[in-house]
Amino acid sequence: MKNFDIAKIFYEIADLLDIKGVQWEPRAYRKGAQSLENLSEDVSDIYEKGSIKALMEIPGIGKALAEKIESYIKTGKIKKLEELKASFPKHFDELLEIPGMGPKKALLLNKELNIKSVKDLEKAIAQHKIAKIKTLGEKTEQNILQGIELLKKGQERRLIGFALPIAEQIRDALLDKPFVEKAVIAGSLRRRKETIKDIDILVASSEPKKVMDFFSSMKIIKRIIAKGDTKTSVILDNNMQSDLRVIPESQLGSALQYFTGSKEHGVKLRKIVVQKGMKLSEYGLFDRKTNTLLASKTEEEIYKKIGLQYPEPELREDNGEIEAALKNKLPRLVELSDIKGDMHVHSDYSDGGNTIKEMAEAAIKKGYEYIVLSDHSQSLKIAHGLTAQDLKRQWKDIDKLNYKNFKILKGTEVDILSDGDLDYEDSLLKQFDFVTASIHSGFKQTKEKITSRILSAIENEHVDCIGHLTGRLINKRPPYDLDTSKIFKAAADTNTFLEINSHPVRLDLKDTHVREAISKGVKIVINTDAHIIDELDYMRYGVFTARRGWAEKKDIVNTMSWKELRL
Numbered sequence: 001m002k003n004f005d006i007a008k009i010f011y012e013i014a015d016l017l018d019i020k021g022v023q024w025e026p027r028a029y030r031k032g033a034q035s036l037e038n039l040s041e042d043v044s045d046i047y048e049k050g051s052i053k054a055l056m057e058i059p060g061i062g063k064a065l066a067e068k069i070e071s072y073i074k075t076g077k078i079k080k081l082e083e084l085k086a087s088f089p090k091h092f093d094e095l096l097e098i099p100g101m102g103p104k105k106a107l108l109l110n111k112e113l114n115i116k117s118v119k120d121l122e123k124a125i126a127q128h129k130i131a132k133i134k135t136l137g138e139k140t141e142q143n144i145l146q147g148i149e150l151l152k153k154g155q156e157r158r159l160i161g162f163a164l165p166i167a168e169q170i171r172d173a174l175l176d177k178p179f180v181e182k183a184v185i186a187g188s189l190r191r192r193k194e195t196i197k198d199i200d201i202l203v204a205s206s207e208p209k210k211v212m213d214f215f216s217s218m219k220i221i222k223r224i225i226a227k228g229d230t231k232t233s234v235i236l237d238n239n240m241q242s243d244l245r246v247i248p249e250s251q252l253g254s255a256l257q258y259f260t261g262s263k264e265h266g267v268k269l270r271k272i273v274v275q276k277g278m279k280l281s282e283y284g285l286f287d288r289k290t291n292t293l294l295a296s297k298t299e300e301e302i303y304k305k306i307g308l309q310y311p312e313p314e315l316r317e318d319n320g321e322i323e324a325a326l327k328n329k330l331p332r333l334v335e336l337s338d339i340k341g342d343m344h345v346h347s348d349y350s351d352g353g354n355t356i357k358e359m360a361e362a363a364i365k366k367g368y369e370y371i372v373l374s375d376h377s378q379s380l381k382i383a384h385g386l387t388a389q390d391l392k393r394q395w396k397d398i399d400k401l402n403y404k405n406f407k408i409l410k411g412t413e414v415d416i417l418s419d420g421d422l423d424y425e426d427s428l429l430k431q432f433d434f435v436t437a438s439i440h441s442g443f444k445q446t447k448e449k450i451t452s453r454i455l456s457a458i459e460n461e462h463v464d465c466i467g468h469l470t471g472r473l474i475n476k477r478p479p480y481d482l483d484t485s486k487i488f489k490a491a492a493d494t495n496t497f498l499e500i501n502s503h504p505v506r507l508d509l510k511d512t513h514v515r516e517a518i519s520k521g522v523k524i525v526i527n528t529d530a531h532i533i534d535e536l537d538y539m540r541y542g543v544f545t546a547r548r549g550w551a552e553k554k555d556i557v558n559t560m561s562w563k564e565l566r567l
C-alpha cells in the first residue's frame, strides 16, 4: 500500500516548505497526508479505477496533490520533494524526523556546528557541543538526545493504530482465498498492545504452499526475508516485518495460544500445565505420561482442560491473570459494543474539520445515543478556542439540531491554565452539560506544580472529567511528571472521571494507569477526541486500553445511556 509512503512524503514537503517560510501550502500537504493515512483503500487502486479524477475525490486532495500522487504511482518519486531537498543540506530531512526538532533548530545546528545528519548530531552531543552554544544550551542538548532515543524507539515499535489496519487488510485478503480456512492476527496485536514490533499472522489451511505463494506476492510487500514450507517472513512497504505461519485447522487453537503470547504468560501457564501432569506446545495440550492429545483445536478447550477460566488476549501479560483465572475471578471486560456515546469530540467551531451536524450524524451512524461537543476554550488560540460569545452561538446551533433518540450535549474541553486556573469562569462552566478539563501548556513544570494544577481542576465542582491526563504522545513526547496516586485518590473522592483518550498516539490513561485508577474507585470515560468524523473510529483503541487495564462495563461511564448519566 502506497498511502503511507505518499503521506510521509507530503509531511516532509510540508516541513521543508515551513522552513522556507511558505504560507498555507504546508497546511494543504499535511491535510492531504492525514487523509491518506485514514484511507482504507489503496491509492493505487483508486487511481487505477478512475485516474486523477478519482484521486481528487479523496477528502483533502486537490488537483496539485492528486498530480503528485499520480507521479508517485507512476515513477515512485515526487519531483517537488526532490527539488526541495536539493535546496537544503543533504540528510537534512533526517534531522526533522527527530521529535521536538523544528526546522529553525535544525538550520541553526547546521549553521553553527555543520550538523547534517542524526549521526553528526549524536557526535556533537557526545562532545557537549550543543550545550556550549548560547542560544541552545544544556537543556536543549538533553531534549535533543531524548528526541533521538524516541526516534529510534519509534522505528522499532509502531503504534497499534498504524499496525492494526494493515494487519487486518492482510488477514482479509487471505480470508478471501478459497485455500484459506481461517486467518487470525496473533502476537502483541492480538493482545492490543499500544505499540507493535511485527505483525504475526496464523493461517489454517491444508494447502500451505498456495498460502505462501499468495502471501509473498502481495502488493503490500517490499522484500521477502525467508520463505519456507510453513512460515514466511517479509518486510512490508511501511518497513514493518510480518511473519505468517500455516498450520492445520485442527491445531489452530494451540498455535494461537502459543503465538499470541505474551511470552511471560506462556511461561507461567506452562509451569501450571506441568504441575497438572500435562504438557503444552504450539501443537497441542498433551497428557505427559501417555502423550495423548487432550486439546488443540480451540484456545477455549485448551484453557478449560488445564482448569483455567479463559483469559481474553488483552489480559495475557502475566499480571495476575493466571492466578485470577485459577480462582475463576477474571474480570468480564468492557466491549466496544457497550459504548453508548463519545464524550469528547470537536467541531469546526474550534480546530475540528467537520461541522457539529456532520459529527452528530457520523455518531448516529455508529449507533451512539449521544456525543458531548467539547471544543477548546478561549486561551488555546492555535486551536481557535471559543469565547463565551462563541459558545452562545454554538449552543444555539446545537439547539437547532434535533434528532430522535440522539442527543448533542453541550460540553467543553476547558484548558487548565499554567497557574491551575480554568480558562472559563465558574459562572460559565456551570452552564455546560459536561466539562472536560485538560492541560495543553506548561508541560515542563515540576511534578508538584503540574500535579497541583490538575488537583485544583479535579476539585472544581463543575469539572466532570480530566482529559488525556499525562500528556504523553507515544514515541514523540514523554508523559509529564505527575503524582498519579494523589490524582487517582482525588478523582475517586470527588467523583471526577478520568479519560482514556483513544487517539492511537495518546492512549492516555494507559493500561496500567487504568487498572490502578479503577482499583481505587475512579470511573473512566473512553473518548476519541475526534477532530474529524473518521477519528470517531478510534474508539476501539481506547476500549482495547481499557480492557488491558482490566476494566469492566461498570467502570466505564459512557457505557451508560444519557438518561442514566443524568447530566
Ligand code: DGT
Pocket: 186, 187, 188, 189, 195, 196, 197, 198, 200, 258, 259, 260, 261, 262, 263, 266, 267
Ligand atoms: P512484539 O512483536 O514485540 O510486539 O510482541 P510479541 O508478543 O508479538 O512478540 P513476538 O513477535 O516476538 O512473538 C510472538 C509470540 O510468540 C509471543 O507473544 C509469544 C510467542 N513466543 C515467542 N518466543 C517465545 C518463547 O521463547 N517462549 C514462549 N513461551 N513463547 C514465545
Ligand code: CA
Pocket: 187, 188, 189, 197, 198, 199, 200
Ligand atoms: Ca509480534
Ligand code: ZN
Pocket: 344, 346, 413, 529
Ligand atoms: Zn480535545
